[in-house]
Amino acid sequence: MVTAQAPGKLYIAGEYAVVETGYPAIIVALNQFVTVTVEQTENYGSIVSKQYREDSILWQRQGDAMVFDNRDNPFHYILSAIKLTEQYARELGKPLALYDLFVDSDLDSESGKKYGLGSSAAVTVATVKALNEFYELQMTKDEIYKLSAIAHLEIQKNGSLGDIAASVYGGWIAFTTFDKTWLAAEMRLHSLAELIRMPWPELSIEELTAPNQLQLLIGWTGSPASTSRLVDKIAVACESKKDEYSQFLKKSRAIVSKMIEGFHAHSLDVIQQEIRSSRKALESLAELSGVEIETNTLIKLADLAEKSGAAGKSSGAGGGDCGIAIIDRSADASMLAKAWASHGIEVLDFKVHDFSTV
């Protein structure tokens, strides 16, 4: 029997721009995990997941056809991760086995609370890691990232794959996505084994160290949001506003680059300043696209953070889920937690997960 875990994540800055090749984001892994266990069996295999069930399906009409949208259903990421890892195992000449695969997740509570911590990425990585051990494939972190990214891309199609990087590397990372057009072309020419050993153009994952006095507070709005549908909406809206969109991209790159320098210089001030700039840049994207990124609750969350001397913003695609505040460790974070609570925002008491310290 083998067991593997992969953490959930939160975006700190660079959202939306990071979907494009060459635009960085900062992402952090949290100590909330998806755990996958694989046990050899006979006659029948099974896939059992407490939290992820196919109990409802989303679909659209395209002409007379009923077209399913499985992007928010973690079950499909499990199946994709299995398919890709087994394809890789076959390429290495490993015989395939029958097994029971169990999935357990801290990321979506059993009471149905969806925090938006990236369960689809974590479940993909945990499944790849578990089968990597089960079939003794000895993939490196880099190879696990690339295989998981391909598995995730096959289902979601429009993401940056930054959440996969946070889930594989842990801690704080600066991330820039790879050239997806290049990958699509190379996939037709190469085996998986060749693909995951190649350098991928533009892909960059840098592990960052946060200043000691930096404290991350996470506020949960209580309302779930669909990343894939928000990314779709932004893409459609920005299609007809190319100039403004490219202004936003440039702004986002400048802000995140400064924030990365802030990490290198251990400067909490710079990081906080750029959190504020990042909030403004996302506001400009919301305005130009007409997509609500900061809901009323997220506006409150960030404004209350500012009043407490912290820097606050929405995290990820916005539209609900979580917001963050970056506060000086010596400041009184409980005041902010109380202020958030009085507006229905729950503090999630999660910590940064760093693989090197476990």
Ligand code: PMV
């Ligand atoms: O809402 P989240 O935590 O899933 O973050 C989405 C971040 C985006 O940049 C909007 C999309 C992506 O895939 O990077």
Ligand code: MG
């Ligand atoms: Mg989200």
